[in-house]
Amino acid sequence: METIERWTPPQLWRHAEPGWLNTASYGLPPDPAWDAMRAAQDDWRAGRTSWEAWGSATDRARESFARLIGVDAADVAVGAQVTQLLAPVAAAMPDGASVLVPSIEFTSNVFPWAVHADRGVTVHTAPTTNFLAAISPGIDVVAFSLVQSADGTLADLRAISEAAREVGAMVVVDATQACGWLPFDGSLADMVVVGAYKWLMAPRGTGFAYLAPHVRDRFRPIMAGWYAGDDPHGAYYGLPLRLAKDARAFDLSPAWGAWAGTEPALAVIEQIGVERIHAHNLALANRFLAGLGREPGSSAIVTVDVPGAEQRLAAAGIRAAVRAGRVRASFHIYTTESDVDAAVEALVD
The missing domain is CATH 3.90.1150.10 (Aspartate Aminotransferase, domain 1)
Known part of the structure; x- marks a missing residue:
């Protein structure tokens, strides 16, 4: 070997x-990730720099993630956690929607859907061994982990995506346990969410979401803030609403120190x-x-x-x-x- x-x-x-x-x-x-994060903390402690360089690290991390999963950086939003990134999508599901998840799915990709039970959103489960067969007419969302946290089971992204398309269901993939070691084509899904602190080796508190352009207009960026602006530096104060025209409308204002460490961690993945x-x-x-x-x-x-x-x-x-x-x-x-x-x-x- x-x-x-x-x-x-x-x-x-x-x-x-x-x-x-x-x-x-x-x-x-x-070490490059650790050193960059510590340097950002030292600069913060001493007040020796402004924050714009840390914001640039966020943009570079976005671009690196996009390359890793084979999508356009304009279709990638940055955030903090998988559940936070999923929340706008779950909130956009119509009343009475049906969501299919594996029976051992980690709750970060279950609870965001299940909390909408009061408006008729139903979460159905199926074992990983029979998951493909459970994708049937009437299912609106197929949400699953590309690699299961509980036991490492791999999902067949292409086969599941094709089956979901046949019944008109949206495909939502949690790739937290895959991205960084398992090659895959993110564009096969409608949405891919990744918490970066596992296989991408980033500080906890950073994450990414690929949002396919053909479905993105269905979602409301319910956590939009200044960083989601078309020109963030021109969106500090007041109306009118001026959000980015791409996935950046779903950005969460970055935790700078964590993102300073995320960018070099992804660079190492790309280097190797x-x-x-x-x-x-x-x-x-x-x-x-x-x-x-x-x-x-x-x-x-x-x-x-x-x-x-x-x-x-x-x-x-x-x-x-x-x-x-x-x-x-x-x-x-x-x-x-x-x-x-x-x-x-x-x-x-």
Whole structure:
């Protein structure tokens, strides 16, 4: 296997301690991201600069994200969290709309729809194994995670999108657990939302939403503020309403320090390349599975049911997560073969 260490500068994660197998909870920042965020905080503390440079970092991060998923930057809005980015879309659904989600979908892509039950919006669920068959006439929105948080299950974006189009349903994808390691074409969906603090390794509090032009006019930018203006620097005060004509109308005013760290984190992803990261992550995940006598998989997130696994891993200094009663391990750029082998050794009797 061509390991990422051979072509990634080692100083990118100088402070990462061995044994982090929990990127599905949060990613470890590469040093350029950490340093940029700290520099912004130092400048803020000292009052030595204005904020415009931090705003420019937000724009560069938007452009980087657009390249990563193959869409136009003009169709990307920036925000803070997945639920905040989904809220305007859920609010735009007509009374009585039907939404289909996987039965194990993370609640950030369930609750925004479910809170509209009082006006007749109904959320239906289907298991991931039978999700495609559940897309039927009468469904208005098909909302799903490209990679499931609970167990790493991958969804077939193209097949689901095609099935949804056949019944006239809108396709909403939460790619938080995919973007940064799994190559995919964001333009296959009507909306793609991503929290950047996991596989994109950004500070918590930044996120992106791709909003396809052909559906965007159906949504009201209910959190519009000065940053959503056609010319933000000319939208500080008063009427008339003058929103951006593209997805920036859905922008949330950026948390500057977090965005200062987000832009270089995405730059690292682009520098290395998602295809390479995918190959690296998958090879390590399957090395882990093979060590436990399991069949190989197709995800950088795997779950195993080993008695006492959580305690065994903790005793060996391996940090993983427990989801639905099973140990969940996730493998990313900074994960090494040594990390994997230590985890296997801790779990094998």
